[in-house]
Amino acid sequence: MSCFIRRMAVSALALGLIAGPVLAQDAAAIRTAEQLRDKALSGSIAYPLVSELTTRFGPRLAGTASEQAAAAWGAETFRRLGFDNVKVETFPLAVWNRGINSVQIVGPFAQPLTAVALGGSSATPADGIEAEAVVFETYQSLLDAPEGSLTGKIAVVLQDTVQAQDGRGYGATSPIRGLGPTEAARRGAVGYVLRSLGTHDHRFAHAGATRVGEGTIPAFAISPPDADQLRRIAALDDTPVRLRLFSTASFTMDGRSQNVVGEIRGREKPDEVIVIGGHLDSWDLGTGAIDDGAGVAITAAALKLIEDLPRNPRRTIRVVWWGAEEVSQPPPAQGLAGARFYADSRRDEMANHVAISESDFGAERIYSLALPASAANSDLQKAAMRVLTPIGVLFDPAPATGGGPDTGPTVAMGVPAFRLNQDGSDYFDTHHTVDDVLDRIDPKAMDQNVAAWASFLWLLAESDVELRPTPGS
Amino acid sequence: MSCFIRRMAVSALALGLIAGPVLAQDAAAIRTAEQLRDKALSGSIAYPLVSELTTRFGPRLAGTASEQAAAAWGAETFRRLGFDNVKVETFPLAVWNRGINSVQIVGPFAQPLTAVALGGSSATPADGIEAEAVVFETYQSLLDAPEGSLTGKIAVVLQDTVQAQDGRGYGATSPIRGLGPTEAARRGAVGYVLRSLGTHDHRFAHAGATRVGEGTIPAFAISPPDADQLRRIAALDDTPVRLRLFSTASFTMDGRSQNVVGEIRGREKPDEVIVIGGHLDSWDLGTGAIDDGAGVAITAAALKLIEDLPRNPRRTIRVVWWGAEEVSQPPPAQGLAGARFYADSRRDEMANHVAISESDFGAERIYSLALPASAANSDLQKAAMRVLTPIGVLFDPAPATGGGPDTGPTVAMGVPAFRLNQDGSDYFDTHHTVDDVLDRIDPKAMDQNVAAWASFLWLLAESDVELRPTPGS
Numbered sequence: 001m002s003c004f005i006r007r008m009a010v011s012a013l014a015l016g017l018i019a020g021p022v023l024a025q026d027a028a029a030i031r032t033a034e035q036l037r038d039k040a041l042s043g044s045i046a047y048p049l050v051s052e053l054t055t056r057f058g059p060r061l062a063g064t065a066s067e068q069a070a071a072a073w074g075a076e077t078f079r080r081l082g083f084d085n086v087k088v089e090t091f092p093l094a095v096w097n098r099g100i101n102s103v104q105i106v107g108p109f110a111q112p113l114t115a116v117a118l119g120g121s122s123a124t125p126a127d128g129i130e131a132e133a134v135v136f137e138t139y140q141s142l143l144d145a146p147e148g149s150l151t152g153k154i155a156v157v158l159q160d161t162v163q164a165q166d167g168r169g170y171g172a173t174s175p176i177r178g179l180g181p182t183e184a185a186r187r188g189a190v191g192y193v194l195r196s197l198g199t200h201d202h203r204f205a206h207a208g209a210t211r212v213g214e215g216t217i218p219a220f221a222i223s224p225p226d227a228d229q230l231r232r233i234a235a236l237d238d239t240p241v242r243l244r245l246f247s248t249a250s251f252t253m254d255g256r257s258q259n260v261v262g263e264i265r266g267r268e269k270p271d272e273v274i275v276i277g278g279h280l281d282s283w284d285l286g287t288g289a290i291d292d293g294a295g296v297a298i299t300a301a302a303l304k305l306i307e308d309l310p311r312n313p314r315r316t317i318r319v320v321w322w323g324a325e326e327v328s329q330p331p332p333a334q335g336l337a338g339a340r341f342y343a344d345s346r347r348d349e350m351a352n353h354v355a356i357s358e359s360d361f362g363a364e365r366i367y368s369l370a371l372p373a374s375a376a377n378s379d380l381q382k383a384a385m386r387v388l389t390p391i392g393v394l395f396d397p398a399p400a401t402g403g404g405p406d407t408g409p410t411v412a413m414g415v416p417a418f419r420l421n422q423d424g425s426d427y428f429d430t431h432h433t434v435d436d437v438l439d440r441i442d443p444k445a446m447d448q449n450v451a452a453w454a455s456f457l458w459l460l461a462e463s464d465v466e467l468r469p470t471p472g473s
Numbered sequence: 474m475s476c477f478i479r480r481m482a483v484s485a486l487a488l489g490l491i492a493g494p495v496l497a498q499d500a501a502a503i504r505t506a507e508q509l510r511d512k513a514l515s516g517s518i519a520y521p522l523v524s525e526l527t528t529r530f531g532p533r534l535a536g537t538a539s540e541q542a543a544a545a546w547g548a549e550t551f552r553r554l555g556f557d558n559v560k561v562e563t564f565p566l567a568v569w570n571r572g573i574n575s576v577q578i579v580g581p582f583a584q585p586l587t588a589v590a591l592g593g594s595s596a597t598p599a600d601g602i603e604a605e606a607v608v609f610e611t612y613q614s615l616l617d618a619p620e621g622s623l624t625g626k627i628a629v630v631l632q633d634t635v636q637a638q639d640g641r642g643y644g645a646t647s648p649i650r651g652l653g654p655t656e657a658a659r660r661g662a663v664g665y666v667l668r669s670l671g672t673h674d675h676r677f678a679h680a681g682a683t684r685v686g687e688g689t690i691p692a693f694a695i696s697p698p699d700a701d702q703l704r705r706i707a708a709l710d711d712t713p714v715r716l717r718l719f720s721t722a723s724f725t726m727d728g729r730s731q732n733v734v735g736e737i738r739g740r741e742k743p744d745e746v747i748v749i750g751g752h753l754d755s756w757d758l759g760t761g762a763i764d765d766g767a768g769v770a771i772t773a774a775a776l777k778l779i780e781d782l783p784r785n786p787r788r789t790i791r792v793v794w795w796g797a798e799e800v801s802q803p804p805p806a807q808g809l810a811g812a813r814f815y816a817d818s819r820r821d822e823m824a825n826h827v828a829i830s831e832s833d834f835g836a837e838r839i840y841s842l843a844l845p846a847s848a849a850n851s852d853l854q855k856a857a858m859r860v861l862t863p864i865g866v867l868f869d870p871a872p873a874t875g876g877g878p879d880t881g882p883t884v885a886m887g888v889p890a891f892r893l894n895q896d897g898s899d900y901f902d903t904h905h906t907v908d909d910v911l912d913r914i915d916p917k918a919m920d921q922n923v924a925a926w927a928s929f930l931w932l933l934a935e936s937d938v939e940l941r942p943t944p945g946s
Contacts, residue, residue: 055705058584066584111531111539111760114907201912202675203759225910229760232528232911286676287584287702434587437698438705439674 029462033387033455040451046301047443054287061284062324063095063255074260081304083262091341095255099248106242114223117247119209120328121219128246129191139176151188163199167424181219191245192219195227204433207283209328257323259338267312275356279325286436295359296321302453313461322406343409353415358404362427363441366452370400370419372467380465387455416467502935506860506928513924519774520916527760534757535797536568536728547733554777556735564814568728572721579715587696590720592682593801594692601719602664612649624661636672640897654692664718665692668700677906680756682801730796732811739789746789748829752798759909768832769794775926786934795879816882826888831877835900836914839925843873843892845940853938860928889940
């Protein structure tokens with residue numbers, strides 16, 4: 001939080017500028033929420049938590065010993081923080097191993113490129129793949145290429161990702177990574193290279209999952225400057241560019257991952273559960289600080305502030321550190337392995353799930369709250385904005401339809417989602433790269449996140465608002 | 474150049490604000506220098522040159538086929554630009570090959586680090602070196618450690634490099650890279666790791682040369698975030714940190730490198746030579762855009778503007794693209810191989826060398842001109858500042874004692890140096906890393922450099938000022 005925002009919050013509260021008519025039953029809850037907010041702003045445990053997590057365990061690729069050790073530490077941490085019903089819930093996983101990956105320009109102008117194999121991608125033959133590149137400036141132009149037109153070639157897509165506060169640029173380009181290799185293979189390609197889905201111009205290649213299964217080919221991301229270099233080389237010389245791809249990526253089929261679960265039991269309605277969390281696994285390149293060490297730390301720190309209150313919330317609040325979010329699985333399994341396991345193993349409890357939300361968009365400040373359509377103009381919304389406006393959080397007029405990747409399987413079972421939207425303008429500068437390390441995190445911005453989560457969670461846990469759509473609505 | 478500076482230049486000239494008494498004999502030279510300056514600002518060939526160089530040849534490690542091919546292209550380019558007496562001058566070199574390098578934390582908290590072997594460093598045994606780390610916060614504390622105190626250990630120095638416009642922070646820490654391995658070995662260490670000499674907090678490790686010869690040990694640089702991580706790990710746990718170092722670095726003893734030389738012959742005093750240039754080799758990680766593709770392009774572009782004038786300068790101006798600047802050589806050879814060869818093979822011509830200067834500090838704007846003490850208050854200084862002040866160049870009251878790394882051996886033979894000092898505040902964010910690529914260069918800033926070089930060179934070539942100290946002074 002900037003000094004400006006902090007000053008604004010203090011002054012606004014002191015002068016009662018944001019005061020308005022408040023329902024009597026909400027007054028106590030709002031007071032407590034404000035206390036939670038201000039306590040978080042004065043310094044929460046979020047930064048120390050993400051520091052310890054990323055320092056102790058470094059990269060936490062799904063299914064590795066590092067992810068498992070981090071989960072054991074997570075459970076121990078939950079118990080130390082005083083959370084109830086702490087569990088590690090294990091599930092099977094096909095574990096992808098990066099192995100050794102490289103992409104080189106063979107000619108003209110031979111040189112190595114900064115590249116990584118996409119998550120879930122397959123190995124090349126032992127002596128690599130050398131072939132002519134066919135360069136597409138946009139993904140659509142690849143889709144427009146006829147079947148057979150890429151036979152024996154390496155398809156290269158140079159489309160850039162647009163920077164946007166809400167990450168919509170990544171939404172637009174992520175099919176290039178997820179589906180591009182399959183689309184290229186369908187047209188005859190033997191290898192696939194894309195410009196990293198990043199919004200910067202530094203020499204970091206971005207990992208990320210691609211589809212696994214029949215009809216895929218070895219697939220790689222090159223850094224944005226390397227994509228620019230490839231474009232210049234293609235323009236400088238009429239000779240077709242030849243690339244050499246190499247990867248020893250593989251799957252270990254009988255692995256496992258796990259979710260870490262803890263909660264604070266509700267004092268009046270313990271069976272009504274609000275679920276929050278982040279994912280504990282990360283890509284193997286960085287130490288997963290912004291993706292998603294920040295999210296697991298922010299949500300646990302928010303719950304810890306509530307745990308420190310003299311009385312429990314009315315409803316139960318549960319924090320889940322999901323495992324294996326960053327995965328693509330061989331069919332018939334699907335991605336979001338931890339989130340699917342969480343939901344599938346609780347089918348009978350879904351009716352008691354009040355709402356779900358995940359913090360998985362970095363560590364920058366929260367700028368808006370999105371609620372389910374059913375909560376529009378509710379007392380909850382009014383109370384929330386009363387508490388959140390002073391710390392720079394707007395109400396998002398678009399209803400929340402999802403609450404983050406790991407909420408997907410639960411939301412699909414009818415559980416309402418809410419979102420505390422973070423400023424993701426710089427998120428795709430870093431995410432999935434070797435540069436996703438603790439140095440990217442501003443502790444003050446994390447505390448603003450904790451302030452928003454803790455205070456909103458209290459209001460939601462105390463509230464009686466019905467977030468599910470009313471039948472027939 | 475910023476719009477502000479450009480506007481300032483135009484207005485100042487239009488209003489005659491910078492005008493003053495001008496000696497008659499200088500008036501024509503100043504007019505031409507101003508024309509050169511303004512032509513450069515309107516767009517020079519510097520950026521296209523560095524773009525083509527870095528695109529065609531990628532990394533240009535000293536002694537590699539890539540450096541040789543770049544030199545051949547350089548000579549061809551000089552001829553195409555109309556330069557005289559174009560030559561490639563070859564000299565022997567021991568060529569260092571990076572091989573494969575890695576640094577890992579074995580425990581506590583096992584994880585890989587982003588690391589590179591230092592240039593000239595030796596290989597580890599085939600199964601690597603695993604040993605306990607002894608962490609020094611400053612280089613001085615390593616120097617203070619007694620002999621034998623590091624026996625069987627890996628010495629780690631975490632000292633940070635201070636950011637400074639003139640690069641003095643790097644001057645202060647470069648002995649940590651150059652001499653640290655020898656000092657650690659003298660105290661019994663079997664391996665050496667330093668925090669990269671970088672002024673950023675991103676995950677780029679910086680290459681750079683270290684001393685070669687007896688009494689050295691395998692030596693590596695880790696990225697700044699990895700240095701921070703190591704510090705946190707040491708603080709989190711009492712168990713000593715164990716590291717694993719691996720490197721297959723080696724020398725090929727019978728290699729070669731080369732300088733590329735071209736000039737514009739003087740119309741009145743062809744035997745009086747002003748030497749400028751940059752170095753054509755680069756580290757093997759990036760494509761050597763700011764170090765030193767920018768310098769070779771700026772100096773050649775400046776000479777091209779002079780070549781385009783209707784008449785040649787009075788004195789000869791020579792551009793040299795030195796080879797093998799980024800090297801450390803096994804004794805008895807020394808570093809700066811190309812620069813030494815240039816000077817050693819011209820011992821008899823040094824009396825005719827009027828002055829020398831190199832552009833080797835990136836691609837940012839020039840902010841000051843430094844001249845030899847003998848030129849203080851000379852007509853040359855006055856004319857130069859008249860032309861350069863409007864583009865944001867100050868006069869540096871400290872006399873120039875050197876003119877850049879590759880001028881060293883020539884300056885040591887008594888040739889005066891001058892400097893057009895670039896803003897190097899961000900230079901050590903990038904130099905010697907994989908991120909030293911074309912994307913780091915602002916074409917407008919390059920053109921401001923060309924403007925300063927071309928206009929000052931013209932004034933110097935037309936001038937009669939004596940830059941060598943007068944006998945007895």
